[in-house]
């Protein structure tokens with residue numbers, strides 16, 4: 205346990221020492237926030253039933269803010285974590301860690317802790333910005349929102365560990381992570397609302413973990429309750445990728 | 457008997473019939489040796505002869521294909537975790553995160569082990585005091601190497617594996633490292649030293665195994681290897697007169713070569729004395745008459761030739 209904490213703390217310090225990585229980690233969610241919330245404002249549409257459906261009966265800014273928490277989580281899990289893991293393997297850091305007696309659980313556990321820390325920092329940043337700049341609503345149900353976010357962090361860090369474990373090189377990880385991230389950013393409800401997607405886009409979007417995390421977060425945030433199906437699907441992604449990550453983990 | 461417990465005088469490392477292939481490459485092909493407690497045991501051999509693979513199998517970093525291996529009476533294949541805290545590893549190829557600082561690395565590695573040495577002292581010993589707050593990426597090759605050796609020692613190991621320890625060190629740094637290695641041994645630590653520097657092996661090791669194509673072709677003390685495989689000595693002097701045909705009839709002389717004014721006589725036995733006597737008898741007294749002691753390097757070349765021709 206001492207090992208995980210120490211390693212996680214070291215990893216956090218390393219992360220903070222690379223300002224560029226921090227910028228990359230949080231650039232997209234903030235960018236989306238400024239563009240989309242800036243464009244759509246926060247007027248609740250009450251006359252047009254189609255608009256009511258698309259925006260789920262709330263103002264666009266309130267609709268979006270929870271999905272940017274989802275995007276922060278996805279960004280930490282898809283862009284940052286696997287790149288670090290694969291980079292460490294490529295450079296020989298994992299060899300060195302292994303010889304020092306670090307176990308797979310400790311190495312992966314430390315990465316998950318860092319990912320969680322990043323997600324918390326990013327979420328606080330985005331919610332604060334959004335509340336102060338655009339006056340968006342804070343979560344209606346804090347407890348459910350925090351649980352949803354925690355499940356999301358666990359799921360996306362597992363997906364990140366899986367990518368970092370199976371892909372052969374850091375370059376492959378970077379390419380794949382970016383492709384997945386952009387697909388999710390555009391189709392999981394953080395960009396165009398799901399209500400305006402075509403049928404085929406929506407079917408594809410149903411396969412993406414961020415879609416379900418966003419719905420889970422959004423329901424909790426807006427006080428719509430607990431989205432059990434989306435929660436189960438997210439946990440399914442979590443469990444599946446965690447098992448595969450441990451199964452395919454390589455030290456070199 | 458408790459696992460990991462050793463009777464007095466039991467070897468620290470016992471290897472028999474170790475084999476390991478990578479696909480079709482037989483990297484290690486049936487290697488057997490023992491390392492005694494408190495010994496500095498050298499492993500030398502040309503690149504690709506299986507040295508690193510062998511010590512990686514001993515450290516539990518690679519699974520062997522065949523053979524029996526015991527380190528501190530533990531099997532590194534199946535008792536990796538029990539062994540881990542009792543051995544120190546300096547790997548030929550490894551790295552640390554680029555922005556990790558020297559003291560952070562030592563502090564982290566010390567925290568991972570139940571037993572550890574005061575890392576501040578290691579920082580001093582290995583000449584890293586000035587660099588303790590530097591990032592790994594900002595260290596020179598030699599500084600990185602010294603950090604890796606310090607990391608291998610931070611858990612106060614009973615057996616330490618050093619794979620190409622002095623690669624990247626300057627001559628002064630190498631000598632300093634040799635002194636430190638001797639000091640580590642004087643505290644009772646057993647050392648397995650992989651190197652391709654013959655002077656280093658000759659200087660430090662009590663016994664040496666010579667690897668060639670995944671096998672051990674000779675194993676002995678450095679002086680015995682030299683005596684057996686490089687028994688001849690070489691005498692040099694300068695003389696710019698006529699050829700000296702009588703030199704080849706000196707007792708023990710095997711060959712005489714001349715390049716310009718420089719003569720080289722090779723042979724066995726007290727060659728210098730005989731050559732000197734013959735020169736004086738012919739009224740020649742060169743100022744630069746000297747004998748070149750046979751070195752491990754020559755022995756190594758001799759062993760390689762023998763092992764090569766037997767295939």
Ligand SMILES: Nc1ncnc2c1ncn2[C@@H]1O[C@H](COP(=O)(O)OP(=O)(O)O)[C@@H](O)[C@H]1O
Nearest residue numbers: 478481483501502503504505506507508509510
């Ligand atoms: N990870 C690996 N995968 C495939 N081949 C390897 C690997 N490591 C070493 N080899 C091969 O095994 C042989 C022995 O290598 P090694 O043990 O590193 O030798 P040495 O340390 O004596 O230079 C070489 O032919 C090398 O190319």
Ligand SMILES: [Mg+2]
Nearest residue numbers: 507508509548
């Ligand atoms: Mg090697």
